[in-house]
Amino acid sequence: MSDTTTDETAAEIMDGTYRALCEHGYAALRMQDIADETTKSKAALHYHYDSKHDLLLSFLDHLIADFSEKLGEAEGETPPDRLRDFVGQRLTARDREAHQEFQTAILEIKAQAPYETAYRDRLERFDEHLHAFLRTILAEGVAEGYFDAALDPDRIADFFVTTIDGAETRHVAVEQPIEDAREYLLDHIDETLVIGPEEVTAE
Amino acid sequence: MSDTTTDETAAEIMDGTYRALCEHGYAALRMQDIADETTKSKAALHYHYDSKHDLLLSFLDHLIADFSEKLGEAEGETPPDRLRDFVGQRLTARDREAHQEFQTAILEIKAQAPYETAYRDRLERFDEHLHAFLRTILAEGVAEGYFDAALDPDRIADFFVTTIDGAETRHVAVEQPIEDAREYLLDHIDETLVIGPEEVTAE
Numbered sequence: 001m002s003d004t005t006t007d008e009t010a011a012e013i014m015d016g017t018y019r020a021l022c023e024h025g026y027a028a029l030r031m032q033d034i035a036d037e038t039t040k041s042k043a044a045l046h047y048h049y050d051s052k053h054d055l056l057l058s059f060l061d062h063l064i065a066d067f068s069e070k071l072g073e074a075e076g077e078t079p080p081d082r083l084r085d086f087v088g089q090r091l092t093a094r095d096r097e098a099h100q101e102f103q104t105a106i107l108e109i110k111a112q113a114p115y116e117t118a119y120r121d122r123l124e125r126f127d128e129h130l131h132a133f134l135r136t137i138l139a140e141g142v143a144e145g146y147f148d149a150a151l152d153p154d155r156i157a158d159f160f161v162t163t164i165d166g167a168e169t170r171h172v173a174v175e176q177p178i179e180d181a182r183e184y185l186l187d188h189i190d191e192t193l194v195i196g197p198e199e200v201t202a203e
Numbered sequence: 204m205s206d207t208t209t210d211e212t213a214a215e216i217m218d219g220t221y222r223a224l225c226e227h228g229y230a231a232l233r234m235q236d237i238a239d240e241t242t243k244s245k246a247a248l249h250y251h252y253d254s255k256h257d258l259l260l261s262f263l264d265h266l267i268a269d270f271s272e273k274l275g276e277a278e279g280e281t282p283p284d285r286l287r288d289f290v291g292q293r294l295t296a297r298d299r300e301a302h303q304e305f306q307t308a309i310l311e312i313k314a315q316a317p318y319e320t321a322y323r324d325r326l327e328r329f330d331e332h333l334h335a336f337l338r339t340i341l342a343e344g345v346a347e348g349y350f351d352a353a354l355d356p357d358r359i360a361d362f363f364v365t366t367i368d369g370a371e372t373r374h375v376a377v378e379q380p381i382e383d384a385r386e387y388l389l390d391h392i393d394e395t396l397v398i399g400p401e402e403v404t405a406e
Contacts, residue, residue: 025318027230104317110376111310114303115228120377127377159366159387162379166369173313174323174330176365184362192395 005048012038017059022101026108060122067126071133079141080194084186091167091182100171107172131157147193160185208251215241220262225304229311263325270329274336282344283397287389294370294385303374310375334360350396
């Protein structure tokens with residue numbers, strides 16, 4: 001990104017990139033497609049970003065910042081409630097078509113990671129943010145007595161990240177609704193992680 | 204595939220396609236790259252297959268047949284043993300580099316599914332074969348009294364497919380070892396699905 005790119009211009013280009021990725025996917029995306037989704041010309045985009053690659057890296061950085069902010073918004077009085085709220089939000093496709101289109105572009109980028117260390121770097125940051133968020137909620141839930149003290153927050157967080165990734169991949173590859181994984185993870189929280197009334201009574 | 208393609212020729216081309224996909228990935232793959240991995244010329248490949256697309260569809264069909272055969276080979280006296288054997292085999296990368304290379308090509312194809320119904324069709328068959336295999340083992344385990352009678356084989360099978368898909372995606376995207384998901388699923392079998400000694404005694 002150019003030093004003279006204003007926040008407003010950057011925000012407009014990021015929004016246009018999102019729409020262009022949904023419409024064209026990653027592989028077929030051209031700078032012109034992004035320009036068509038903004039008030040800028042293709043030449044203006046090239047003034048702000050050296051290349052499509054540079055623009056896409058800025059877009060991923062923008063997504064990571066946005067994602068970190070959203071993670072902080074999980075609502076609930078207790079750690080199990082915040083975990084349920086997060087799983088419910090993350091694995092609900094409000095607009096199924098737009099969700100699948102965008103996840104398709106993200107999956108294309110994931111498949112490029114072995115060839116492209118700058119993508120790998122961004123994908124690792126997404127993965128780590130999500131993992132750290134889940135690990136923290138799980139550790140808080142254990143410390144506050146809501147979750148089974150024997151559970152390993154690091155390991156359960158890892159399992160949640162893997163299952164969420166799988167739900168998003170299957171949604172793109174075979175149109176499996178992501179909500180199926182949501183129901184499974186919500187049941188898993190209640191049946192396996194949360195300490196049941198009988199266990200609390202037993203203490 | 205041409206009607207005159209012998210089984211031996213087809214097998215050689217399929218093996219060559221596997222190696223070429225590992226080396227070049229899906230997007231960059233050319234017929235010449237496949238020819239280079241066989242004793243055939245590029246012209247000979249075009250005699251057997253109309254296009255790269257046609258050859259790749261034959262390759263996916265070949266993988267599905269191979270996969271179905273492998274599913275029948277899960278070993279063990281009981282359904283839980285066969286399930287453990289399958290999870291252990293499926294989520295162990297004998298050769299980490301080759302595994303990641305091949306899974307990268309498969310992930311590229313998964314990301315093409317929304318644009319390409321012939322790929323979607325093959326990916327759905329993989330997904331359904333795997334799901335049906337797991338559902339059958341789980342239902343057998345319930346019928347034979349090894350698994351909790353309250354479990355829903357269809358739903359648990361779906362969760363296993365999603366987690367396996369997620370493990371393969373994360374291996375490509377962020378180099379997360381697939382064995383982490385293996386350990387989680389093996390524990391899940393023993394801790395949540397299998398009826399524990401105390402529950403057997405209670406009956």
